[in-house]
Amino acid sequence: MATIKDVAKLAQVSVATVSRVLNSNGYVNPTTKERVNKAISDLNYRPNDVARSLFKGRSKMIALFVPDIMNPYFPELARAVEDVTNQHDYTFVLCNTDDDIEKEITYLNALQQKSVDGIIIVSSTINKEHIQHINVPIIALDRILSSDLSSVTVTNREGAKEATEYLKEIGCERIAHICGPENASNTVQRLRGYLDVVKDEDWFLSSYVVSGGYNFDKAVEVTINLLKDHPEVDGIFAANDVMGVGVMKAAQSLGLRVPEDLSIIGFDGIALGKTTSPSLTTMAQPIYDIGARAAEILIEHINDKELLRKREEFTVKLIERESTKVRR
Amino acid sequence: MATIKDVAKLAQVSVATVSRVLNSNGYVNPTTKERVNKAISDLNYRPNDVARSLFKGRSKMIALFVPDIMNPYFPELARAVEDVTNQHDYTFVLCNTDDDIEKEITYLNALQQKSVDGIIIVSSTINKEHIQHINVPIIALDRILSSDLSSVTVTNREGAKEATEYLKEIGCERIAHICGPENASNTVQRLRGYLDVVKDEDWFLSSYVVSGGYNFDKAVEVTINLLKDHPEVDGIFAANDVMGVGVMKAAQSLGLRVPEDLSIIGFDGIALGKTTSPSLTTMAQPIYDIGARAAEILIEHINDKELLRKREEFTVKLIERESTKVRR
DNA sequence: CTATTGTGTGTAACCCGTTACATAGAATAA
DNA sequence: TTATTCTATGTAACGGGTTACACACAATAG
Missing domain, CATH: 3.40.50.2300 (Response regulator)
Incomplete structure (x- = not known):
């Protein structure tokens, strides 16, 4: 690889002049500039970014x-x-x-x-x-x-609230929540949004909230258990789409029809939600x-x-x- | 950030010695080495990789x-x-x-x-x-x-052949293929594998091969057209899983049951195939x-x-x- | 006891750019 | 006409490592 010295030599100028041409700063005579540019293209010279980085930090x-x-x-x-x-x-x-x-x-x-x-x-x-x-x-x-x-x-809490309210609006009467891993801050926010809507409902049970760890397989598993324990659940808000699709898989494996028997809403708006049948309703993030x-x-x-x-x-x-x- | 000079000064040695300690090469007296290591940890020194890269190229x-x-x-x-x-x-x-x-x-x-x-x-x-x-x-x-x-x-052609043969084995009598974009070499290989199996069948039609561009939406679209034109098709080999899931979506939108009315096999073995209902049979790559x-x-x-x-x-x-x- | 080899350390060149500083002639201002 | 500013270019230090080479002393060999 050619270096700035090679260019300088070929163009018969100093390395400083070459550098000035490269960075378009300082004074350079147009004729000189042209000579330098010719040398650069003749040698197919490209400045070494490592050297640049070292100097610039x-x-x-x-x-x-x-x-x-x-x-x-x-x-x-x-x-x-x-x-x-x-x-x-x-x-x-x-x-x-x-x-x-x-x-x-x-x-x-x-x-x-x-x-x-x-x-x-x-x-x-x-x-x-x-x-x-x-x-x-x-x-x-x-x-x-x-x-x-x-x-x-993103507005995690507000979004979760809206998702849960949406399930209520469309007629769900027992809404469960599959939440994410405990240590993630957005798990907490989304759970809060859900609770904002349901905590004062007379049907609400704390066992309507189970953790799926933002994970597909885990969500399938916990949903199956949830739906067996609580066949009255007719709406599930999954804290992300991956789990939403897991919930759908679980429901279908139990012979439930989605959305007739169970409505499902996810969160995130990833492309995955469009691939399933039925496709997944979701609170989409940009x-x-x-x-x-x-x-x-x-x-x-x-x-x-x-x-x-x-x-x-x-x-x-x-x-x-x-x-x-x-x-x- | 501390430099090698700071370490050298603190340990009262030259930068060469520090460098020797860092890279475990050349002779260094154990006592000196210890002094250098202490200086390194006292200063929380970490060598500058950019300088190193410049020298080493x-x-x-x-x-x-x-x-x-x-x-x-x-x-x-x-x-x-x-x-x-x-x-x-x-x-x-x-x-x-x-x-x-x-x-x-x-x-x-x-x-x-x-x-x-x-x-x-x-x-x-x-x-x-x-x-x-x-x-x-x-x-x-x-x-x-x-x-x-x-x-x-991967063994694209052999895998495609195996996938198509599998559809035959399970009883499919009209097998179509959704292929990838023309310019990708694996599209060609997978198409060849498919043709190896079907080209001499008396039912085979060139219109059983359509391109889905390795793309979900495109695959849904072309599959719908394919199945409308050729309702006799009872097996589809999709050249990748994304399209395989698209085929499934298309079939379900047409009211076809999978796999009773239509068997679908994909290629790749990505996690997506496990999320659908039914889950997608596939030729999985490691x-x-x-x-x-x-x-x-x-x-x-x-x-x-x-x-x-x-x-x-x-x-x-x-x-x-x-x-x-x-x-x- | 001298020659050789091994051990331990320092000096300075090198990697390849950027830029502060120096220099000098040309253009403009006073 | 002289002082000042602008234009144009070069020299060399610098960034932070690595390592060839030099040097000195200790240990071992002959």
């Missing part, structure tokens, strides 16, 4: 932490972050953390050593202390990690927009270290599909 | 090109590559190419400028010429890009293993520039689920 890389890219919520998020990242000439690094704090810390260190410019984090385990000594901008996504971090989230916005805010922080903390909250939107009865 | 980064991480086949692949990558202390860079050669070339250049150590590519557009002047090891995944590249693929193996071979190439080209082919395996009639 910045690497033009952005990392995204997700628990597991195999969870279908994350690919769209990752895609959004990558797209924005690329538009701004950053390179995108993906880190699967398994919500394992050890792995997260290892990544945090490795990325710092690589002078990564910023990190977007979806995590249930990282807290203020883990990141206080990190001098790279961090954005919390989907969940809030620390009071002094910018974040992009997943791509969330990821894109997080990346934009991160880049703002990178460009302006003094930028104040931002908190942005997207609203979720009901998508009526086939897993719920038609509104009367 | 290697960055400890590996990139994966996929058409689109939102296609559910790729997250598992990406996960595998990332896991292996991490085990060997590499950082994982994900690139969504949309099978757009412009984007691919842009990435190739950007990664070279970053001294990336190796690239794993899934692409239908990149060919020999695009990569001949690239001096970084490249592995072709899922599809073969160039005769001189190591690759990891997706994780494929990705992991590609990453391992890449690392072998990185460590040994003289390593000969390797061609590894994984076999696919029938997973009988509920979308096909039971074998008589």
